[in-house]
Each structure stands twice: as C-alpha cells, then as structure tokens.
Amino acid sequence: MRTIHGSPFSRTNYVIWTMKELGLDYNVNPISPMAGETRKPEYLVLNPNGLVPTLEEDGFVLWESLAINFYLAKNNGNGKLWADNPHHEAKIMQWCIFGAVNVDKPAVDYILHKNALPEEMREVAILNAAEQTLIPLLQVVEGQLADGEYLVDNRFTLADLTLAAILDYPRKSGYDLSPYPAIGAWLDRCLNRPARIAMSAPV
Ligand SMILES: N[C@@H](CCC(=O)N[C@@H](CS)C(=O)NCC(=O)O)C(=O)O
Numbered sequence: 691m692r693t694i695h696g697s698p699f700s701r702t703n704y705v706i707w708t709m710k711e712l713g714l715d716y717n718v719n720p721i722s723p724m725a726g727e728t729r730k731p732e733y734l735v736l737n738p739n740g741l742v743p744t745l746e747e748d749g750f751v752l753w754e755s756l757a758i759n760f761y762l763a764k765n766n767g768n769g770k771l772w773a774d775n776p777h778h779e780a781k782i783m784q785w786c787i788f789g790a791v792n793v794d795k796p797a798v799d800y801i802l803h804k805n806a807l808p809e810e811m812r813e814v815a816i817l818n819a820a821e822q823t824l825i826p827l828l829q830v831v832e833g834q835l836a837d838g839e840y841l842v843d844n845r846f847t848l849a850d851l852t853l854a855a856i857l858d859y860p861r862k863s864g865y866d867l868s869p870y871p872a873i874g875a876w877l878d879r880c881l882n883r884p885a886r887i888a889m890s891a892p893v
Pocket of ligand 1: 700701702724728740741742743752753755756
C-alpha cells in the first residue's frame with residue numbers, strides 16, 4: 691500500500707506527477723498545510739518538519755519531495771525518468787538539486803508575492819528580488835536547452851520533471867519567459883505529457 695500525504699496543490703504534485711509517469715498505484719491523503727493538518731501530532735510522527743509531501747509505503751516513511759522522487763524512479767522506473775549509466779545519473783541529480791536548492795525559493799517567492807498571498811501580505815521588494823534572482827538561473831537552463839529538447843540524455847527524465855514542476859507556477863503567475871524561448875517550448879513539451887495532464891483528473 692502506497693500513500694502520499696499532502697494536498698495536490700503543493701509540492702506533493704511533484705510526486706504525484708512522478709507516480710503517474712511510472713504508472714504506480716497510490717492513494718492520496720489530501721492533508722492541507724492551510725488547514726493546520728500538517729501540525730497535528732499524528733502527522734508529525736510521519737514528518738517531524740510538519741511539511742508535505744510524505745510518502746508511506748508498507749511502513750516505510752520518506753519525506754522531501756526530491757528524495758521521494760529519486761526513490762520511486764530508481765526502484766520502479768526500469769530506466770524511465772532515471773538514468774542508464776553513472777554519468778546520466780549524476781547529471782539528473784545535478785539538475786534536480788539545482789532546481790530544489792537554487793530555483794525553488796525564488797520561484798515560490800515570486801508566486802507568493804505576485805498573486806498567491808493575500809494582497810496585504812505581498813511585498814514588492816521580495817517580488818523584485820525573486821524576479822532578479824531567477825534571471826541567471828533561467829539563462830543557465832536556456833543555454834542547456836539550446837542543445838536539445840530535454841536536459842539530460844535527450845529524453846524526459848526526473849531532471850525535466852523537477853525543473854518543469856518548479857517553473858510551471860511562476861509562468862502561470864505571469865513571469866515573463868519570452869527572453870527564454872527554449873524554456874518556453876520545453877515547458878510546453880513537459881507539461882503536455884499525458885501523465886501531467888492526468889494530474890488534473892480526480893486522484
Ligand atoms: N523541501 C521540501 C519542502 C516542503 C514544503 O515546504 N511543503 C510546503 C507545501 S508546498 C508545506 O508543507 N508547508 C506547510 C507549512 O509551511 O507549514 C520538499 O520538497 O518536500
């Protein structure tokens with residue numbers, strides 16, 4: 691029995707996308723941070739950070755969306771989403787870590803302070819800083835995509851899934867990606883995959 695704890699409107703969606711790509715069976719326990727459900731004692735036993743997502747699989751518990759995705763892809767993918775040699779594995783990890791460590795924070799700050807937070811909580815200084823921080827990071831991704839349709843091994847891997855999931859929301863919130871045509875085309879390619887589209891269906 692595999693359960694993913696977390697509202698699909700959170701980083702939980704990175705893991706749901708992975709499970710859909712891999713064709714795995716799963717249940718979603720749609721607990722919501724907004725409703726304070728991640729701070730309840732029964733949830734803190736699973737994830738002492740009080741954050742989503744958390745994976746529970748036959749008594750095995752794992753948190754951090756990237757670690758969950760590595761675990762699922764390495765052990766269930768038969769090469770899908772993952773690598774066929776150590777160099778590709780290292781490159782997939784490089785792009786995923788780059789996404790989680792460098793891109794995620796300014797991307798989330800941008801979304802929150804552009805339109806997700808209630809208006810009185812939005813700060814223009816944070817929005818502008820996020821916008822500026824993203825520029826050199828997007829230039830790096832644009833440079834990589836100038837040479838191919840995907841980030842690693844010319845096929846869709848966890849590297850693409852991770853970065854596309856992170857960059858989807860700033861674009862939806864209005865971040866101007868027109869200076870980065872390769873990113874725009876690649877995002878469309880990734881987000882139009884059947885597994886991603888299936889995520890909007892009831893789980
Ligand atoms: N690095 C963590 C971040 C998890 C995270 O920040 N989750 C947010 C939702 S997207 C959350 O649970 N927030 C609840 C809170 O801050 O109380 C991961 O990728 O799993």
